[in-house]
Amino acid sequence: MKTFLNKIELIDYLNHIKAMDKSIGFVPTMGALHKGHLSLVDFGFEKDNVIVVSIFVNPTQFNKEEDLVKYPRTLDRDIALLKTISKGEVIIYSPSVEDIYSNNVNADHFKFDGLEHEMEGAFRPGHFDGVGTIIKRFLEIIKPDHAYFGEKDFQQLMIVKKLVELYNLPTKIVGCPIYRAEDGLAMSxxxxxxxxxxxxxxxxxxxxxxxxxxxxxxxxxxxxxxxxxxxxxxxxxxxxxxxxxxxxxxxxxxxxxxxxxxxxxxxxxxxxxxxxxxxxxxx
CATH class of the missing domain: 3.30.1300.10 (Pantoate-beta-alanine ligase, C-terminal domain)
Incomplete structure (x- = not known):
């Protein structure tokens, strides 16, 4: 399992994989991984030879600075957890904020045909601008064949599908069932x-x-x-x-x-x- 901290080295390695005619899947995360994330990776291996897992706490999708500061960062534990997956090759992309945003840590503005104004958009203004910005950049860097999103964040799933449609990105977005604890609580x-x-x-x-x-x-x-x-x-x-x-x-x-x-x-x-x-x- 390889871990990349910058996009230049990641892109070079992924080009090598694509030259071998292998398909690439992508699972975006903000770390603090759990079984729900692992289920997305397992789901991905049903379609793709290699799965890229991003571990990046995206600053532009937090409405409260306090939530950004408190968000758990457990990279070593996350890597250890991903090593337990044996179905295929997992690649970790854990970039710095600078690697993603350079010197401009701001979200782009998007219009998702009104999807962004409902529910989470109404209670978390600007949240989906941050989501759209980071997912678009990841898809442009990784260029995966498929990207996997859990249905727990169903609104996000629909917005990412709309993003791919609006920008004609060559990635198929796949929704995956909600992974729950035995008592029914959605994993988060x-x-x-x-x-x-x-x-x-x-x-x-x-x-x-x-x-x-x-x-x-x-x-x-x-x-x-x-x-x-x-x-x-x-x-x-x-x-x-x-x-x-x-x-x-x-x-x-x-x-x-x-x-x-x-x-x-x-x-x-x-x-x-x-x-x-x-x-x-x-x-």
């Missing part, structure tokens, strides 16, 4: 920061989503939303930021059900000071 690097008390309470998020899915079969979106809101008001440890049911293609909130459309429920919850997101397909 943020989970490490939960207190034991909040970690014990957090599976309630997915439990509520599953019940909301059942209710959606017979209830309106408004009724389901009201029920979820009431459930979280009764929780002493979890604070609901938002719950909504949206069209999977536009991410706009559902106004009236249509059998011709596909819907998903999205949720953001604070467990102490830690923000957790999740979602579930409804039909």
């Amino acid at each position: 690097s943020r989970n490490e920061r939960l207190t034991s008390e909040h970690r014990s309470a957090a599976p309630f998020i997915y439990k509520t989503l599953k019940t909301a899915k059942k209710k959606f079969g017979t209830k309106s979106a408004k009724q389901v939303t009201e029920w979820v809101t009431k459930e979280f008001k009764n929780s002493q440890l979890l604070e609901l930021e938002y719950f909504l049911i949206a069209d999977v293609n536009t991410l706009k909130p559902l106004q009236r059900k249509s059998k011709q459309k596909t819907y998903r429920a999205f949720i953001a919850v604070y467990a102490g000071g830690i923000r957790l997101i999740d979602n579930i397909a409804l039909n």
